[in-house]
Amino acid sequence: MKQQLKPISISLLIYIAFVILIGWKLTWFSNQSDTLFSQYGIIEMFKRLFNFFINDASFSPLREGILLVSFGAIILVSFWTIFLKFRQQLIALLVLDFVLSFIILADAIYFRYFEDLISSAVLLQIKQMSSLGSSVGDLFSWKDFLLFADVLLFTALLIVFFKKVQLKKNANPALRLATGLLAGAAGAWLFFYPLHDFVQKGGAYLFDKTLSSMRVYEVTGLFGFHGFDTYKYLDEYVLNKKEVSAKDRKDAKQWFDDKTKEKVVQTLYEGKAAGKNLIMVQLEAYQSFVIDKKVNGQEITPNLNKLKKESLYFNDIHHQTASGRTSDAEFSANTSLYPLATGSAYVRFPRNEYDSLPYILKENGYDTAAFHAYKPGFWNRYIVYPNLGFNEFHSIEDFDEGEQVGWAIGDESFLTQSADKMKDMKDPFYSFLIALTSHYPYTMPAKYQTLDIDDVGDVNLRNYLQSVHYVDQAIGTFIEKLKKDGLWENSVVVFYGDHDTGYMQSKTPSTIFANEEGDQLGELEVKDGIPLFMHVPGVEGKEIDKAGGQIDIMPTLLHLFGLEKKNYHHIGNNLLDGKEGSVVFRYGSVKTDSYYYKSSYDLKLQNGTCYDINTRQTVSVDTCKPLYDTSVEELSISDDVIFGNLVEQWHKTEK
Incomplete structure (x- = not known):
């Protein structure tokens, strides 16, 4: 034994x-x-x-x-x-x-x-x-x-x-x-x-x-x-390939029908951009805490600070991306739907049909093109863009070889070359540009490290500040180029950030630098904060204090262009309508102008945390229950639309 x-x-x-x-x-x-x-x-x-x-x-x-x-x-x-x-x-x-x-x-x-x-x-x-x-x-x-x-x-x-x-x-x-x-x-x-x-x-x-x-x-x-x-x-x-049930399809359609029936708020901005070109630039890892911020007496973003005074600037906008990061941002900005919880919609559902911004503008006589100085196969863009409604996609092969700064040619060269290509587009046009230089890990050539910040934060924060400062200079050159070419006064020009830096975890030097409030709610607010500028010819600059996200960019632009009245399938809202602002994050958290609900990992209401933004104190989670219910419903509706390719089905029944 x-x-x-x-x-x-x-x-x-x-x-x-x-x-x-x-x-x-x-x-x-x-x-x-x-x-x-x-x-x-x-x-x-x-x-x-x-x-x-x-x-x-x-x-x-x-x-x-x-x-x-x-x-x-x-x-x-x-x-x-x-x-x-x-x-x-x-x-x-x-x-x-x-x-x-x-x-x-x-x-x-x-x-x-x-x-x-x-x-x-x-x-x-x-x-x-x-x-x-x-x-x-x-x-x-x-x-x-x-x-x-x-x-x-x-x-x-x-x-x-x-x-x-x-x-x-x-x-x-x-x-x-x-x-x-x-x-x-x-x-x-x-x-x-x-x-x-x-x-x-x-x-x-x-x-x-x-x-x-x-x-x-x-x-x-x-x-x-x-x-x-x-x-x-x-x-x-x-x-058992996932199919959206008949009930879920019906519920989703009813949700959009009910949203369409809501009374459209008339504003002074409606139709102000009608017939104008649209130039929208997505800035890599650009966060709002750098706007109007000085370090050792130096403006981090002097050109964007100047632009802010001449534009509609939305100061409480947050990114809503998940694991698709950059692709999630452009997806939400151009479709007004939420990204997927895991993976990128561009990779998982590249041939889906949406009521997208390029699709709608194309229907209204616009020429459409996307610009990105990187590989066309990255994030399946060469497949996705035609389905979204872009007539052309200018990828790395279409740009002259220039100085590489980061992943590809520097943003200054990318933006100016893109402006040159726009001169060949038919008016009116929609140009969507994806900048790249300020990409993680943000290391810049020595000659572009022009900020004196050796005593600031850690190396990660210093690298980030140098990179966004360079991109700001590129934006200044781009704006001057648009003015010189006669495009500035006939175009709505939009700049927004795609996602956070990746360094915004609790108590990191980057978060401490950004969080002027110095409290836990402040950490949450700055973590996902991104800038959103809309320069509209003939419209005076104004700072708009309203909570919103990337899914709200498209409905706001449609309002400016006077194209929002059709029954489009969008989840986002018009940021100019004067209503209470709200932004739902992919993993269940919600922020409004009054409250911030931080969801827990298990997605149970009682395990989350509810903050009163005015008092900056925690309150009963029951106060945030309407926010919680909204997040669960909207995320579920959006997922059903994507998984079931429902917009394509609805388009067929509407014809």
Whole structure:
């Protein structure tokens, strides 16, 4: 009997060491993402498990964190190694150690930039990640590779001692099988019972809608998320391709019909841009905290500060992007719909039809073109743009070779060359330009580092300020070019930011620099804040203090151009109508002119935080319930429109 127990005991000890080691790596990821791994220590957890089994205590406190599901997932992906003979088990565990460590590290690196996890939809965009080049490299720290220290050590030991690493007798196959099955059953319980308890207490919505990868992670753990995400992708796109139900289609149509019936507010701005050209420029990672800001007596954005006085400037606008980042911003600005929770609509649904801005302007006799000095295949733009209604797409191949600043030719050259190309367009026209120089990691050639800011923040903030200062100079050159070419006085010119810097986490030097209020609400407000300028010939400059987002850009422009009265399918609102402002963020948070609701990862109302913007204090979350209900409804409607390609269906029935 001892001869049988010894080999299985050694095998189990090695296996337990593996489980603990991977568990430690998951706690490392939890620290990296500032998420809760366990509310209790190991000893306290076992005490509570004992009370649950013996004294019928509540299980819910055990779900405060992801310790149970995380260890359950580790066991579920590895218990089969116990079935193997000793040396085979060592090799299998070593391979698993490498694979699981790689997944943990990849998610950590991705989270540092996107504050999200790598989903199946994101993997479809992997070529976008490869184009990030040095940007990805800058997200790494040498300490990250300590995750693989054990893999290298054990690989070396296994190579040296491979022939010696064996027992005189392997455990009885039946004993290995029974032990492995018992471990698998324990893993299944640890993983599935917490999920069962969560679903039983009303959590099924989280898996039905999947509004956020991080919200799923907060319940399933890292490996559990990837398992669920893979299952969901295969179910929706391979086995049972997701279809929007007839009821959801009907509800969505009714929602838009009701919105259309709302009384249109007449304003002094309506039709002021009728017949004008539209030139809209999306600025890379441009945030509103730099506008009118001085550092060591120097204006960071002198040209935009000047433009602000001559334009409609919206001072409470926020980006609404998710993992699609830049593509999400241009998608929302041109369709007035929300981006997807995971992945980019450009990649997942590149041939969808929308009531887009270029489509509408084209219907009204406009020539349309998009300009971006980068690869045409990036974010599927060469496929998406014709479907959106752009007649032409000028990508990197269409621009003269110029000085590379950042990813491509500098914004000054890009903008002036684009202005030259506009002279060949038919009036009136819509030109959509995507600037690129101020892209992460914001490192600029020394000759363009013209701000004296060596004593400001950290290197990340200093690099960012130098890059946006350069782009501001490029904008000044661009405006002068438009004036010289006679385009300025006959064009509405729009500038807005696409997303945040990536450095706006709590208490970072960038957030501290931006947050003049110095409180927690201030952190939330500056984190997603972006500038929005609309220069309209003949309209005096005015600063408009109203909460809004990128989905509101298009309805506002349609109002200015006098084209908003048709039954278009837009979720955004006209920022000029004088009504209460509101902006819904992709992951459930909502800001109005009066309140800010910060959603929790589990998307439960009671677990969020509600701020009164006037007093800057927290109030009962029930105060923010209407905001919460709005976010859930609007995000769901938008997702149904995209997943079901509903606009195309509605266009067919309207003809």
